Amino acid sequence: MYELRLPSLGSDMEQGRLLQWLVKPGDKVERGQVVAVVDTAKAAIDVECWQAGTVHRLLAPLQQTLPVGSPLALLRLPGESADEVEHQWA
Secondary structure, eight states: OEEEEOOOOSTTOOEEEEEEESOOTTOEEOTTOEEEEEEOSSOEEEEEOSSOEEEEEEOSOTTOEEETTOEEEEEEOTTOOHHHHHHHHO
16 A cells, blocks of 8 residues: 655645645556646645555545645555555555
């Protein structure tokens, strides 16, 4: 399981508002793929995924303002089942 978290996209960034998901549960993602758009105090920024896998669950709802480090989504790693991810996340 890989937990995608809101990254710090600048030295003064403390939070961001989730504007758009570019993936949905079941989508396969590659390392470096843009998966979401977040609004910061300065601009709308793309959020990249740094692990290949399959989107298991989106954790953050659209338009929610979240602090840096907040979980955004869960990914299943290659070879992992949905049950394994649910067990690890619980």
